[in-house]
Amino acid sequence: MTDPVTTGDPTPARTTMTCAYDAGAHHQRTAIDLVLPLFLRALDECAMPRRGDSFVFVDYGSATGFNSFVPVHHAVSTVRRRSGPETPLCVVHNDQPDNDFSTLFRQIIASPGTYGREPLVFAFAVGRSFFGPVVPPGFASIGWSANAVHWLSAPPHPVEGDLWFRRPADSVDTAFGRRARGDWVTFLEHRARELRPGGQLVVTMVEADENGAAGADHFLDRLRDVVRERLASGALRPQEVARMHVPLYYRSEREIRAPFESPDLAARFVLAEYQHGTLPDPLWAAFEQSGDAEAFARAHVAWQRAFSEHALFSVLDGDRSPEKGRALADEIYEELRQRVADAPEGACCTWRLALLRMIRK
Amino acid sequence: MTDPVTTGDPTPARTTMTCAYDAGAHHQRTAIDLVLPLFLRALDECAMPRRGDSFVFVDYGSATGFNSFVPVHHAVSTVRRRSGPETPLCVVHNDQPDNDFSTLFRQIIASPGTYGREPLVFAFAVGRSFFGPVVPPGFASIGWSANAVHWLSAPPHPVEGDLWFRRPADSVDTAFGRRARGDWVTFLEHRARELRPGGQLVVTMVEADENGAAGADHFLDRLRDVVRERLASGALRPQEVARMHVPLYYRSEREIRAPFESPDLAARFVLAEYQHGTLPDPLWAAFEQSGDAEAFARAHVAWQRAFSEHALFSVLDGDRSPEKGRALADEIYEELRQRVADAPEGACCTWRLALLRMIRK
Numbered sequence: 001m002t003d004p005v006t007t008g009d010p011t012p013a014r015t016t017m018t019c020a021y022d023a024g025a026h027h028q029r030t031a032i033d034l035v036l037p038l039f040l041r042a043l044d045e046c047a048m049p050r051r052g053d054s055f056v057f058v059d060y061g062s063a064t065g066f067n068s069f070v071p072v073h074h075a076v077s078t079v080r081r082r083s084g085p086e087t088p089l090c091v092v093h094n095d096q097p098d099n100d101f102s103t104l105f106r107q108i109i110a111s112p113g114t115y116g117r118e119p120l121v122f123a124f125a126v127g128r129s130f131f132g133p134v135v136p137p138g139f140a141s142i143g144w145s146a147n148a149v150h151w152l153s154a155p156p157h158p159v160e161g162d163l164w165f166r167r168p169a170d171s172v173d174t175a176f177g178r179r180a181r182g183d184w185v186t187f188l189e190h191r192a193r194e195l196r197p198g199g200q201l202v203v204t205m206v207e208a209d210e211n212g213a214a215g216a217d218h219f220l221d222r223l224r225d226v227v228r229e230r231l232a233s234g235a236l237r238p239q240e241v242a243r244m245h246v247p248l249y250y251r252s253e254r255e256i257r258a259p260f261e262s263p264d265l266a267a268r269f270v271l272a273e274y275q276h277g278t279l280p281d282p283l284w285a286a287f288e289q290s291g292d293a294e295a296f297a298r299a300h301v302a303w304q305r306a307f308s309e310h311a312l313f314s315v316l317d318g319d320r321s322p323e324k325g326r327a328l329a330d331e332i333y334e335e336l337r338q339r340v341a342d343a344p345e346g347a348c349c350t351w352r353l354a355l356l357r358m359i360r361k
Numbered sequence: 362m363t364d365p366v367t368t369g370d371p372t373p374a375r376t377t378m379t380c381a382y383d384a385g386a387h388h389q390r391t392a393i394d395l396v397l398p399l400f401l402r403a404l405d406e407c408a409m410p411r412r413g414d415s416f417v418f419v420d421y422g423s424a425t426g427f428n429s430f431v432p433v434h435h436a437v438s439t440v441r442r443r444s445g446p447e448t449p450l451c452v453v454h455n456d457q458p459d460n461d462f463s464t465l466f467r468q469i470i471a472s473p474g475t476y477g478r479e480p481l482v483f484a485f486a487v488g489r490s491f492f493g494p495v496v497p498p499g500f501a502s503i504g505w506s507a508n509a510v511h512w513l514s515a516p517p518h519p520v521e522g523d524l525w526f527r528r529p530a531d532s533v534d535t536a537f538g539r540r541a542r543g544d545w546v547t548f549l550e551h552r553a554r555e556l557r558p559g560g561q562l563v564v565t566m567v568e569a570d571e572n573g574a575a576g577a578d579h580f581l582d583r584l585r586d587v588v589r590e591r592l593a594s595g596a597l598r599p600q601e602v603a604r605m606h607v608p609l610y611y612r613s614e615r616e617i618r619a620p621f622e623s624p625d626l627a628a629r630f631v632l633a634e635y636q637h638g639t640l641p642d643p644l645w646a647a648f649e650q651s652g653d654a655e656a657f658a659r660a661h662v663a664w665q666r667a668f669s670e671h672a673l674f675s676v677l678d679g680d681r682s683p684e685k686g687r688a689l690a691d692e693i694y695e696e697l698r699q700r701v702a703d704a705p706e707g708a709c710c711t712w713r714l715a716l717l718r719m720i721r722k
Contacts, residue, residue, distance in 0.1 A: 052499070053414070054497045054500070088497035088498065088500075090497065092485070097463050097466035097467045097470060098463055099463070100463075101462035101463065101466075101486060101488060102458050102459050102460070102461075102462065102488065104488070105458035105462075105487075105488025105489060106458045106488075108488075108489075109458060109489060120497065122487070122494070122495075122496055122497055123487065123488075123489075124453070124485040124486065124487055125462060125485065125486045125487075125488065126466075126483070126484065126485055126486070127462060127463065127465070127466025127467075127469075127484075127486065128466060128469075128470060128484075133483070134483075135483055136415045136449035136451065136481065136483055137449065138413070139415070139449075
């Protein structure tokens, strides 16, 4: 599950892995700082497994793992404090089948921030959509999802002239809004089954305000402009550009709260905390310190490429070789890099976040 | 864990994926037929989880999953019969971090033989060596390992002039034999911890006879000859060829039985069944029917490439680009294909197998 807020899985662009990881890590540290107080309360309060069973933490939308290393370390400390040294912990990283699980497992073995050297902590992966079952009923004590559920299961229709659907004000009904509502209900229904009674779920996602603004909705505009120019020049074909779509939808508070008004879900899931947060752009902050526009442009484009390349360049016509697709992507992201370096102002992305803690009754 | 008997993980040669899978599936069907009676007894006898807990099947050395789809289907039937429809099953596929887990998860979702559409059956992956812990203590009811434990954790020393270490007679002590013994003890120690009391483990591996012969020890000879010629022509460099190694060791019955003579392990693990099997070459059988030497050569080389490419071509010098490495591999396997097509006789590989069933006390 790639993500414009935290970056994420660089599949299939393995060559961008390191910078994608780094760029994502910058954003992610800030996002985790914001949600950590909720997560620590969830850890303190959640139901523990029976003696001899494992404590299970499920990371929904894991990418290559960096968004869960810090929370897993906290989970280990809390479980050791609450339950002693002999309770095993299982950490289940869930993401789409195309996620780069090899990088995930290599990071768990060898990255400096890994939890993989903790005794009695076991890492698993599940490669399937979280809009379906991921683990057995009652398996998990804690669920965690960092900036993943604003990705839709699929766009309900193509969007002409843009790379994503820019939502209207909260009062306007759209097919995208309906899809986002259905996806959110589906996500919560499955998590309600997978958490043991007394288990807790902590979720962050980008949030839109009443006017539909999420803070950085211009984030794809420059890339869209470059794509349009490549369409005009004939380098990209009309049917290819028509298929290019980053399927994101940022829900409003009303939309996020809506499922909890259903008596059926409310009987099983309590929305215990709902906070708003602001995620400043860490790349921009570094640029303001250094004044190095070239470095900012490189980091900004590495971040954009990591979450958008698969959505935009895996849909080229079948007669394009992988090498040709890569060359087109190289050229387009390089053009974007030059434009950002020439005019960094306007590339800053400050997001509005929803921070949620839910309790399984 | 790639494998010359069953083929296996085609990482990183994604383009050979389909044929690798097909070639491996041919071999695997025959191997599974041989070991299935032992596995069905293990399923009937193994300890079940407590009510409400999941039945856990761990596949040690899964590659992309095809070697466990048939046994998982049997596990589902037996658990449904012994424990009713409400017991969830967890299937844990374990292999090296570099394994192609995306293909594994895609096969589980969509391949014709998948168990992925069974209700209450959940697939997991664990990307780390099985010469270490894979799942929590007492987690598994059934362990399964099909033609994986004859891969060593690492070769103890380079082997000059060949692509693997051809073991001597059983009576001769070697560093490879000592490494193989240590690895086998390590494997069993970890499995004894991971199986619940009353759990069972079924293992197949290639077995050497008293003279050290496993039936198809010539399997890499032609590929070695092509590599030597590329060394002589300068296409491959001496230090590259020195690093090319497929780290296999086929244990004798004495070596396979040895760990169970240790009182410590014997107190926890009983070797309940030890059978010998012969795995005929399914590609050769098809060739005998069809007489199509070209088709045989293609299938034979797809099988060889799937298990050997990573070991042989990931060790090229750092100044070789991935494209150059791929081109060298293409050329060498194409040369091998031509030779096999010109003289198929001698390419038939009939393996000797050990079939084991163990009970955790």
